[in-house]
Amino acid sequence: MIKLSDYLHAVGGSNLTPAIDAEEIGITDGYVCDMLSDVMGSAKAGQAWITIMKHLNVVAVASMTGIPAIVFAKGGVPEAPVIEKALEEGICLITSALTPFELAGILYKQLEN
Amino acid sequence: MAEYWNVSPGFEDAITRYFTDVPEAEVTLESAIPEKDFNSAGRGSAEVKNLLKRLGVDNDILRRVAVAAYEAEINVAAHSIGGKMTSHIYDDMIHIKFEDRGPGIADIDQAMIPGFSTADELVREFGFGAGLGLPNILRNADALHIVSAKNCPTLVELIIYFTPI
Numbered sequence: 116m117i118k119l120s121d122y123l124h125a126v127g128g129s130n131l132t133p134a135i136d137a138e139e140i141g142i143t144d145g146y147v148c149d150m151l152s153d154v155m156g157s158a159k160a161g162q163a164w165i166t167i168m169k170h171l172n173v174v175a176v177a178s179m180t181g182i183p184a185i186v187f188a189k190g191g192v193p194e195a196p197v198i199e200k201a202l203e204e205g206i207c208l209i210t211s212a213l214t215p216f217e218l219a220g221i222l223y224k225q226l227e228n
Numbered sequence: 229m230a231e232y233w234n235v236s237p238g239f240e241d242a243i244t245r246y247f248t249d250v251p252e253a254e255v256t257l258e259s260a261i262p263e264k265d266f267n268s269a270g271r272g273s274a275e276v277k278n279l280l281k282r283l284g285v286d287n288d289i290l291r292r293v294a295v296a297a298y299e300a301e302i303n304v305a306a307h308s309i310g311g312k313m314t315s316h317i318y319d320d321m322i323h324i325k326f327e328d329r330g331p332g333i334a335d336i337d338q339a340m341i342p343g344f345s346t347a348d349e350l351v352r353e354f355g356f357g358a359g360l361g362l363p364n365i366l367r368n369a370d371a372l373h374i375v376s377a378k379n380c381p382t383l384v385e386l387i388i389y390f391t392p393i
Contacts, residue, residue, distance in 0.1 A: 152302075152360035155295050156367070160287070168355050172302075175270040179277065179294035181287070 116141045117225050119184050119207060122163065125221050128186070128211035131198055135207040140183050145222045147215050151176050158182055165218045169193035171200060178204045188215040232336045232374040239370045243387065246323070253316035253323075255279065261304040261311050261328070266354050269305035272313040273297035276324070279317065285390050292368040293322055293388050299361040300326045300384050306351040307333075308382065320391060321370075326384040333376040340366065 119140035123130060130137050143161035148154050149168050158164060160181030166173065169191045177185055184207040187193065192210050201208045211218060235243050257279070259272035277294040285293075297313070304311045304326050311328030333339050340362050347357025366372050369386035376382035 149355055150358045150360075151355035152299065152358045152364060155299060156360050156364045160291065170354060171267050172270065172354055172356075175274070175298065179270075179273065179291070179298045181291055 116143050116161075118142070119163070119209075122222060122225055123209055125225060126186070126209075126211040126213055126218055128209045131187075131192065131208040131210055132202050132206070134202055135205060137184075137207055137209075140207055142184065142222070142226070144226065145219060146182075147219045154182075155180060163222060165215050165222070167191055167215065169197065171197050173197070174200045174204060174206060177201075177206050183207060184209060186211060186218055188213060188218055229375050229377045229380060230333075230336050232340070232372070234366055234369075234373075235371045236369075239387075239389070242389070243371045246321075246387070251318070253318055255315075255317040257315045257317070259313050261301055261313055261326075263305065263308065263310040264350065265305055266302070266356075269301045270298055272315070273301050276315050276317075276322070280322070280390075283317075289388065289390050293324075296365045296368040296386055296388065297324055299364045300324070300386070302356055303361050303384070304328045306347055306356055311381075321387055321389045323387050324385065326382075328382050330379060330381050332378050332380040332382055333374070334378040336374050336376060 119142050120137040123137050142163045146158040146162045147165040149166050154176050158180045163184045164182045165186045167188050169187055187210045190212045308328035314325045316323040342363040343359040345357050345359035351357040370389050371387040373385045
């Protein structure tokens, strides 16, 4: 398990939900997908979810599946209502300029060590 | 009307008993699901999830209920002209019914095949429409019952037990 804050640092990302402390969130695994039904079917609690999707349903899917953190690739920043919803649900939102491939690679490496 | 039933092994007797004489629920929740409104779809599932969480339902069960209910809500929003979700909550299980106003499922067996989808572009833009909704519901529910036909309303109902039978 790694701390979300360590990953955040490694990907040069920023926390879009600063009220949620990335230091307090443990990540055990990752999932990369933009198809929401696939995430619902296959993602597991404790995974960081890397995606380029950034509408409201993304937060709902994370909430239903027990995903503690969503990482928006390629600098994606969702609109304010999405961030508000994530805060309500206690889900940490991160944005990074890196691609999903790079984000997954860095997470994989961190989890391996 | 065509009918589809799936009951997980071991749950047959309990499901038969339940539907023979449906008891009064401890709590009943109801919510509307408007057509193509993907912001509202999910409210009913979230409400159910939060209530079950407060009742101390196990996390894995909670996840199964949430995923199955959310998929079903999205289905109503994506494929029908609108409908409603009704949840009957008991001490040991939840029974959720999704009823819409049509236009129905032409071939239920085909709709159950993973990857088969009739979703339009709008639905796909939202990241749905992968043809995984009904299979995801099937996998998470202890019992799944679907009644539908072309140009008819659809009923999808599911049951999930909180403790092993």
